Structure formats: structure tokens, C-alpha cells
Amino acid sequence: MEENIIKPKYDGKPLEHDFDGIKELNNPIPPWLVYIWYISVIFSVIYFVYYHIYELGDLQDAEYERQMAQANANVEKHKVESGQAALVLLTSSEDLAAGEVIYKEKLCATCHGQLGEGNVIGPNLTDKYWIHGNTIEDLYNVIFNGVPTKGMTPYKGQLSDEKILQVSSYVLKKLQGSNPPNAKEAQGELMN
Ligand code: HEC
Structure with missing residues (x-):
């Protein structure tokens, strides 16, 4: 049991440095995690260029405004279609x-x-x-x-x-x- 704690299960060699007899083992993170990291770096560059440099897409605020305008238009349209808006000539x-x-x-x-x-x-x-x-x-x-x-x-x-x-x-x-x-x-x- 004690053997297990001291001896690593993998055959990685200790790294060169040594501090008061404490050694560090080379224990790389798994490749799938590294790939996710690479992908998120690439994604962030594309995102930045798309939204902040060329400003091709709507940011949150603009998207919110657009959706609200659309929703309001739908409400107005619905009112007219359902005959809720009374279309009367105003004379005052x-x-x-x-x-x-x-x-x-x-x-x-x-x-x-x-x-x-x-x-x-x-x-x-x-x-x-x-x-x-x-x-x-x-x-x-x-x-x-x-x-x-x-x-x-x-x-x-x-x-x-x-x-x-x-x-x-x-x-x-x-x-x-x-x-x-x-x-x-x-x-x-x-x-x-
Ligand atoms: C960008 C130019 C433009 C703007 C702005 C505009 N109109 Fe027009 N409007 C036109 C054109 C062009 C026509 C003719 C449509 C057709 O030939 O069917 C027209 C047609 C109309 C008609 C029908 C006329 C008919 O002979 O039946 C009315 C009423 C009208 N507009 C009112 C308005 C009002 C009120 C506004 C502002 C709230 C407005 N328009 C803004 C260009 C415009």
C-alpha cells in the first residue's frame, strides 16, 4: 500500500529540478484537455475578429434591441390581424x-x-x-x-x-x- 503512494503508477521520469529532496514528476495533462484549450484559443481569436474588429455580428445590446423591435412589430401585427386595433379617423x-x-x-x-x-x-x-x-x-x-x-x-x-x-x-x-x-x-x- 505504502509502495503505491511513493511510486507513481506511470513511468514518467522526475523533472530535473529538486527542492530539498522534493522532486517533481512530469505529469502532463491529457491530450483531449489540451485540444479543448487549443480550440478555445482559436475560437476566441475568430470571435474577437468577427465581433470586435470587423463588427460583423450584433453584440448583446444590439441583438436585444433588434429582438424587441421584432417582438413589438409582431404585437402590432397581431393587434391588427385580430382586429384589436380600432381603426378610426381621429379628428381632435x-x-x-x-x-x-x-x-x-x-x-x-x-x-x-x-x-x-x-x-x-x-x-x-x-x-x-x-x-x-x-x-x-x-x-x-x-x-x-x-x-x-x-x-x-x-x-x-x-x-x-x-x-x-x-x-x-x-x-x-x-x-x-x-x-x-x-x-x-x-x-x-x-x-x-
Ligand atoms: C422613402 C420614401 C417615403 C417615405 C419616407 C414615406 N413614403 Fe409614403 N409613399 C412613398 C411612395 C414611393 C409611395 C407610392 C407607393 C406605390 O406606388 O404603391 C407612397 C405611398 C404612400 C401613401 C399611399 C398614397 C396613395 O396614393 O395611395 C400614403 C398615404 C403615404 N405614402 C403616406 C406616408 C406617410 C404618412 C409617411 C410617413 C409616416 C410616408 N408615407 C413616408 C414613399 C415614401
């Missing part, structure tokens, strides 16, 4: 003023003109001709989903239902029927 002056602010802040004006007159990018929103219709539902849908193939930005995830209704109401109540200078030629069909 507060809502219409809020709609005007959104129209200017959310770059609607860049593509549709400051006064809704239209420009080379977006159609005129002041005439009675509409490509997608002029009910509150029509406007809600076109602003919520956008028309990506035609260059109209989707605002789901960016604007709440209420804000989409405010800006839609602003377009229908304030811009439609106004007569701005430099109005773009009519597109779509004549609506009531």
Missing part, C-alpha cells in the same frame, strides 16, 4: 397636430413634400386620386406595411397604432383637399 386638434409632427419627423415630408404635394419619390397626398384608397384602413395599412417594392417605408415597429392613426388622420383631414403649389400630377383612382 391635438391628434391632428400630433399627426403633423409625425409627418415632419418621420420623413414622410422627404418623400411626399412638406405640404403633401408629392415629389419625384412619393405621390401627391393632397388630391383626390389615391393608389391604395383613402379610407382610414387603407392609409393605416399602407403606412403600417409600406410598399417596399415601390419605395414606401413600412412603419410597423417604428410607430405605434395610435401614431399611425394620428398621421393617417392628418393626411386625410389636413392634406387631402388642400391645394399646395407644385402639386405632383395625379396617380391612382379618383376617390370620394
Whole structure:
């Protein structure tokens, strides 16, 4: 029994150094552990280059933001699909003023003109001709989903239902029927 404690089970030779008669035996760690270590070193280099040098992937915060935006968009979509959002034309002056602010802040004006007159990018929103219709539902849908193939930005995830209704109401109540200078030629069909 005592023999066993003193004599090593492997035939490794003692290392050269010696301290007060205490010798160290060469006892290498198993190869599989060494390989795991090599792999983690290689992995960390790839990780560092990918995320921190070329910044190709989203770090935690950005990924969190992205997933939350996606989740919010899904909530909005679900509300509309399940008919929970009441799509009503808003008429109070507060809502219409809020709609005007959104129209200017959310770059609607860049593509549709400051006064809704239209420009080379977006159609005129002041005439009675509409490509997608002029009910509150029509406007809600076109602003919520956008028309990506035609260059109209989707605002789901960016604007709440209420804000989409405010800006839609602003377009229908304030811009439609106004007569701005430099109005773009009519597109779509004549609506009531
Ligand atoms: C990047 C440019 C761009 C931005 C930003 C943009 N639009 Fe548009 N919008 C378009 C284009 C282009 C169309 C025409 C789509 C088509 O031809 O189907 C359009 C169509 C529309 C329509 C339907 C018009 C019709 O005749 O049926 C409405 C309403 C509208 N946009 C409102 C808005 C509002 C409100 C905003 C801001 C919240 C906005 N748009 C922001 C480019 C834009």
C-alpha cells in the first residue's frame, strides 16, 4: 500500500529540478484537455475578429434591441390581424397636430413634400386620386406595411397604432383637399 503512494503508477521520469529532496514528476495533462484549450484559443481569436474588429455580428445590446423591435412589430401585427386595433379617423386638434409632427419627423415630408404635394419619390397626398384608397384602413395599412417594392417605408415597429392613426388622420383631414403649389400630377383612382 505504502509502495503505491511513493511510486507513481506511470513511468514518467522526475523533472530535473529538486527542492530539498522534493522532486517533481512530469505529469502532463491529457491530450483531449489540451485540444479543448487549443480550440478555445482559436475560437476566441475568430470571435474577437468577427465581433470586435470587423463588427460583423450584433453584440448583446444590439441583438436585444433588434429582438424587441421584432417582438413589438409582431404585437402590432397581431393587434391588427385580430382586429384589436380600432381603426378610426381621429379628428381632435391635438391628434391632428400630433399627426403633423409625425409627418415632419418621420420623413414622410422627404418623400411626399412638406405640404403633401408629392415629389419625384412619393405621390401627391393632397388630391383626390389615391393608389391604395383613402379610407382610414387603407392609409393605416399602407403606412403600417409600406410598399417596399415601390419605395414606401413600412412603419410597423417604428410607430405605434395610435401614431399611425394620428398621421393617417392628418393626411386625410389636413392634406387631402388642400391645394399646395407644385402639386405632383395625379396617380391612382379618383376617390370620394
Ligand atoms: C422613402 C420614401 C417615403 C417615405 C419616407 C414615406 N413614403 Fe409614403 N409613399 C412613398 C411612395 C414611393 C409611395 C407610392 C407607393 C406605390 O406606388 O404603391 C407612397 C405611398 C404612400 C401613401 C399611399 C398614397 C396613395 O396614393 O395611395 C400614403 C398615404 C403615404 N405614402 C403616406 C406616408 C406617410 C404618412 C409617411 C410617413 C409616416 C410616408 N408615407 C413616408 C414613399 C415614401
